Amino acid sequence: MKYQKLFQQYKLNGIQLENRFLMAPMTRSRASQPGDIPNALMAEYYAQRSSAGIIITEAAQISQQGKGYARTPGIYSAEQIKGWKLTTDAVHKKGSKIFLQLWHVGRISSSKVNGLQPLAPSALTAQNTSVYIFDGAPNGDATFVPVEEPREMTKTEIDTVIKQFVQGAENAIEAGFDGVEIHGANGYLIDQFLRSNSNKRTDEYGGTMENRIRLLIEISGAVANAIGKEKTGIRLSPFISFKDMNDPEILETIMLAAAELSKLDVAYIHLCEADWDDAPQIPIDFRVKLRDIFKNTIIATGNKTPDEGENLLEDNLVDLIGFGRNFLTNPDYPARVKQNFSLNKISDNHTLFGGGEARGYTDYPFF
Template sequence: MKYKKLFQQYNLSGNHLENRFLMAPMTRSRASQPGDIPNALMAEYYAQRSTAGIIITEAVQVSLQGKGYAKTPGIYSKEQKEGWKLVTEAVHKNGSKIFLQLWHVGRVSSSKVNGLQPIAPSALLAQNTNVYIFDGAVNGDATFVPVEQPREMDKTDINTVIDEFVKGAKNAIEAGFDGVEIHGANGYLIDQFLRSNSNTRTDEYGGTKQKRIRLLIEISQAVANAVGKEKTGVRLSPFISFKDMNDSEILHTIMLAVKELNKLDIAYIHLCEADWDDAPQIPVDFRIDLRSNFKNTIIATGNKTPEEGEMLLQENLVDLIGFGRNFLTNPDYPARVERNLSLNQIIDNHTLFGGGTERGYTDYPFMK
């Protein structure tokens, strides 16, 4: 077999995976309104793609305050929890595993999305950053609007956010998920605390690298205590700086966080890598350092080809490979790779974010 490691079974902290293909988180904005509730169409979408050994859901807000984009699903209400049961049952029926990604956007939001002023570690506006709504949209397309000035979080806000992540994790497990992933990447709330340019606090949550990682570690510890360390993963993006997140100290900060997460013995670290054509490559020495400082599963996601994924697995730098766009357009992606078949390449950008029907969502053809 050409991709021996990719098609090898894997034990993820007690979860038996049929292969090492991971369907990466992709925001699709299909939740039912009002209430941001997962639905049967979403269940069909995930079930189609349960050819992956494991699926990480789209980002799921832990509260209304944590919402940054229209029609994204939540995990804080009874109705949302019941909706997610449709998804987990469908995926498990097909033999795959599924983790829910817990999300708080922090300053990457607008009152036009959730009716609330954004919150952040510091009252710093994210420059050149937009979110989207559907009000007044043409042909159902998303309408992008600039983020708004956030207010600085006080200690009560911080404690509330920690509690929201815990509640979201508990709700996810009750909804049938095999575990949860804490979203600490891509310029959202936890990432905002990690970076010196977005976190200018002088209290116990800012001022030094050790203090800037505190919220991530406290949330991770609280979630692991609530649902089990073997059901807890963390996503990080040290080499991604969009949403006004350029920070010269971030690599050292991330590695400090990795060492602390290793002490917590969580299930995995999910490295979110840039996925555009001229994106920076992850240095091999960073991957080696990550492997030496974290003993459990490491996931790499970011425009990977099967060849690149197989190489990283063969070199023991990572354990699972995340694929996003290829799963979006090819629900049977692993089988196409195994049989060296052509892929559906065209992504319908008009239905990438939003759309209430199967078009551009569940109507991508399976191989013949």
């Protein structure tokens, strides 16, 4: 078989995976309204893709305040927990594992989405950044609106967010998930605290790199204590600077955070890597250094081909390979890789954030 490593079983801190394909988190905006409730259509979508060794769901907001885009699912109400049980039951019946991604978007939001002024480490608006709503546009399209000026978080609000991440993690376990992934990437709240250009605080959560990683480490430690370190993963994006997140200190900051996360013995670090055509490549020396600093599982996601993924696994630079769009359009993606079958393409970009329909969501064919 060509891809020996990709199809090899793997133990993720005691959780047995049937292969090293990871279905990456992708926001699809199909939650039922009102209440941002996961539904049977979402369960069907994830169950179709359960030949992945592990699935990381789309991000679920830990509170109404943490919501940044329309129709994204939550994990803070009893109805949301009940709705997610449909997904976990369906995926487990197919023999896969599934983690829930937890997020708070921070300043990447608008009152048009959640009715609230955004919160952030500092009162700095993300430039040239938009979120989306559904306002009756043709074809059910999402309508993009600019983010609004955030309010600087108080210490009480920071404490509240930590507790909300913990409650979200506990709710996820109640809903049947095998673990959670804390979203610390892509310009959202935790990433905003990590970066010197978006975090201008002068208290214990700002200034030095040690202070800027504090929120990430406190949330990670609190979640690990609540549900188990083997069920706690972290997503980071050191080489991604969109959403006005260009910080010259971020690589050093990420390495400092990785050392602290290793001390916490969390299950994994999931690198969200740039996936556009001319995106910067992650230097090998960064991967080698991260492997040396962080002792547990490392995941790489970012438009990898199976060959690229296999090479990273063979070189022992990462342990799992995340695939996003290929799973979106090919529910049987691992089988297609094994058999060298052609891949489905995105049928209609209008359906990426398509509201409540199955079209472009659960209707992609199996080979």
